[in-house]
Amino acid sequence: MDITQAFLEGVEVPLSFEGKKAVVAEVHEVAKSSYSAVAAEYIGLTVAQMTQLRVQARNSGVYVRVVRNTLARRALEDTEFACMREDLVGPLVLAFSKEEPGAAARVIKDFSKGNDKLVVKLVSVEGKLLEPSAIDTLASLPTKEEAIAQLMSVVIAPISKFVRTLAEPHSRLVRTLGAIRDQKQAA
Numbered sequence: 001m002d003i004t005q006a007f008l009e010g011v012e013v014p015l016s017f018e019g020k021k022a023v024v025a026e027v028h029e030v031a032k033s034s035y036s037a038v039a040a041e042y043i044g045l046t047v048a049q050m051t052q053l054r055v056q057a058r059n060s061g062v063y064v065r066v067v068r069n070t071l072a073r074r075a076l077e078d079t080e081f082a083c084m085r086e087d088l089v090g091p092l093v094l095a096f097s098k099e100e101p102g103a104a105a106r107v108i109k110d111f112s113k114g115n116d117k118l119v120v121k122l123v124s125v126e127g128k129l130l131e132p133s134a135i136d137t138l139a140s141l142p143t144k145e146e147a148i149a150q151l152m153s154v155v156i157a158p159i160s161k162f163v164r165t166l167a168e169p170h171s172r173l174v175r176t177l178g179a180i181r182d183q184k185q186a187a
Helices: 003-008 017-032 047-059 069-076 082-087 103-114 132-139 144-186
Strands: 036-041 062-066 092-097 119-125 128-130
Touching: 017 062, 017 069, 017 092, 036 082, 036 103, 047 062, 047 092, 047 103, 062 103, 069 082, 069 092, 082 119, 082 128, 092 103, 103 119, 103 132, 119 132, 128 132
Parallel strands: none
Antiparallel strands: 036 092, 036 119, 062 092, 119 128
């Protein structure tokens, strides 16, 4: 039985000291390189639902882990998410955005739409603890590809307007000559 599965089913599986150190080290490394973090309470979710959450997270580049709060507090020391340490209370699943700031918020928000038992408790970005309602704003941040596309459209807009402005006298001349030709052919 997986430790997380046992934890979800309420079965206490004791971790060895080495196991605890490994969990703390793993979460600490992920937290050091993440852009944002979300902690959500998962009371009432089934193992199948948690597995579905993990699959969605993995597909979005989000690290999701259920960790005992005492271990999570140690893992978050000396990271941007140390501000979350005091509020880690109850059974929480931690989600870290490894590739873009809004990824974890999007995964948790999307999953909680269909599973009302997943309740956002903590949201942190760049060392700041935000209100749980900030997950909507964070989730609406553009992905990397969307941000690049928006930037490119802003960069290209003046250039394309300039090209259209330069081409306008020529196209007007062509339209005028075409109108004159049509008028002569009609006469």
